[in-house]
Amino acid sequence: MSISLRPTRLLHSELLAMLNKRVKVVTERGIVLVGTLLGYDPDRLHICLGNAISSSGEKYYRVFISGSAVQEIYCLEKPLNLRELAERIRALLNLPKSFVQYIEEENIISIAGGRIVVTEEGVKGDIPLADKIRDIFNRYVEEKKGKA
Numbered sequence: 071m072s073i074s075l076r077p078t079r080l081l082h083s084e085l086l087a088m089l090n091k092r093v094k095v096v097t098e099r100g101i102v103l104v105g106t107l108l109g110y111d112p113d114r115l116h117i118c119l120g121n122a123i124s125s126s127g128e129k130y131y132r133v134f135i136s137g138s139a140v141q142e143i144y145c146l147e148k149p150l151n152l153r154e155l156a157e158r159i160r161a162l163l164n165l166p167k168s169f170v171q172y173i174e175e176e177n178i179i180s181i182a183g184g185r186i187v188v189t190e191e192g193v194k195g196d197i198p199l200a201d202k203i204r205d206i207f208n209r210y211v212e213e214k215k216g217k218a
Contacts, residue, residue: 087149
């Protein structure tokens with residue numbers, strides 16, 4: 071990876087961590103919307119908000135905002151630190167590093183070669199180890215909520 075691509079990849083990773091989180095968006099015209107970030111175009115920064123409310127109180131089920139109109143995006147929820155969670159899973163289950171991998175570009179944890187995938191939404195996988203991972207995930211989420 072070239073050094074010049076790293077900031078772009080980090081920005082993409084940060085935006086990915088904001089998916090399905092409550093955000094506040096300020097447009098270049100000064101319009102303020104608060105809603106759930108449902109999707110975005112990483113090249114042009116077009117975004118889609120769900121269940122958005124404007125500063126004047128208007129409610130919208132879906133709002134699509136052109137990237138050229140986006141001035142600021144604020145995340146109103148603290149994202150989970152999946153890198154930290156991957157380390158915790160490795161340590162608690164005494165698994166090798168190659169078995170539990172945090173993939174920064176996708177903001178996921180891949181376990182057992184992708185047979186178990188952990189995102190901020192939860193744990194996907196049906197092998198027996200997945201239940202232990204779900205327990206660790208749920209405890210981690212509860213711990214972080216307690217510190218918020």
